[in-house]
Amino acid sequence: MKNFPVVAFCLVSLSVSAAAQVPVTVVSGASFLANFPVAPGSYSQVWGDFRGFPTANADLTSLPLPRTLDGVEVLVEGTAAPLYAVTPQVVAFLVPQNIGPGRRGIQVRRGGQVVGQGTFHVISEAPGIFFSPIGGIHVGGVRNQAGQFATAESPAERGQAITIALTGAGTALTKSIPDGQAPDELISTTEAPEVYISVDRAEVLFSGLMPLYPGLWQIDARVPNKPYISGPVPLFVRYRGMTSNAVVFWVRP
Numbered sequence: 001m002k003n004f005p006v007v008a009f010c011l012v013s014l015s016v017s018a019a020a021q022v023p024v025t026v027v028s029g030a031s032f033l034a035n036f037p038v039a040p041g042s043y044s045q046v047w048g049d050f051r052g053f054p055t056a057n058a059d060l061t062s063l064p065l066p067r068t069l070d071g072v073e074v075l076v077e078g079t080a081a082p083l084y085a086v087t088p089q090v091v092a093f094l095v096p097q098n099i100g101p102g103r104r105g106i107q108v109r110r111g112g113q114v115v116g117q118g119t120f121h122v123i124s125e126a127p128g129i130f131f132s133p134i135g136g137i138h139v140g141g142v143r144n145q146a147g148q149f150a151t152a153e154s155p156a157e158r159g160q161a162i163t164i165a166l167t168g169a170g171t172a173l174t175k176s177i178p179d180g181q182a183p184d185e186l187i188s189t190t191e192a193p194e195v196y197i198s199v200d201r202a203e204v205l206f207s208g209l210m211p212l213y214p215g216l217w218q219i220d221a222r223v224p225n226k227p228y229i230s231g232p233v234p235l236f237v238r239y240r241g242m243t244s245n246a247v248v249f250w251v252r253p
Contacts, residue, residue, distance in 0.1 A: 027047065055086065056072075065181075067080040103121055
């Protein structure tokens with residue numbers, strides 16, 4: 001299993017502009033699918049009109065993640081959520097793991113004052129794959145066996161392993177860890193996901209929490225050795241009945 005640094009994808013996620021609105025809108029910080037639920041423990045974003053907010057990022061070398069950044073906090077059903085980053089349009093946070101499925105209330109506060117509030121839907125598992133929108137294509141957070149992003153310049157190889165960066169595994173894990181903390185050991189999902197590359201189901205080598213990055217999930221899978229899997233190839237994940245967004249990665253011809 002490789003350590004998969006996806007900070008770049010998180011930062012790309014934060015650059016997506018959100019229309020100023022009240023109430024606020026919550027989306028997966030990986031897939032951005034509109035009206036799609038998020039899972040406990042997942043990396044999510046709340047969008048709104050937060051004019052006057054600073055731009056601040058949590059120090060990932062000092063975990064657990066803070067529950068306040070420059071006076072900003074996010075409360076889900078009254079529980080302060082761990083925060084990744086704050087901007088005047090977006091606050092990136094982790095859904096607390098004790099939040100059960102259903103419609104849940106959220107508040108964004110600064111200095112104790114409510115700035116935005118609303119509701120969002122939580123379900124047990126909600127897989128979302130990180131991506132970067134490049135040239136109208138959702139280029140996935142997928143690395144080849146050498147640890148490089150699987151793009152046209154550094155494609156993956158048929159028959160070799162790739163690592164996929166996701167969020168939304170929920171709490172179906174072999175071991176729980178505190179909110180905002182990253183695992184210091186291998187913690188797997190209790191079930192193996194299905195990974196589809198082109199029209200083929202790929203062999204899954206590992207599925208579990210990502211080291212160093214709280215709330216993130218990684219899947220290691222083998223690219224099927226089929227001659228038609230070549231160039232830009234679609235990929236999506238299905239986990240416990242829920243289907244992720246589709247992304248694209250490159251495979252060497």
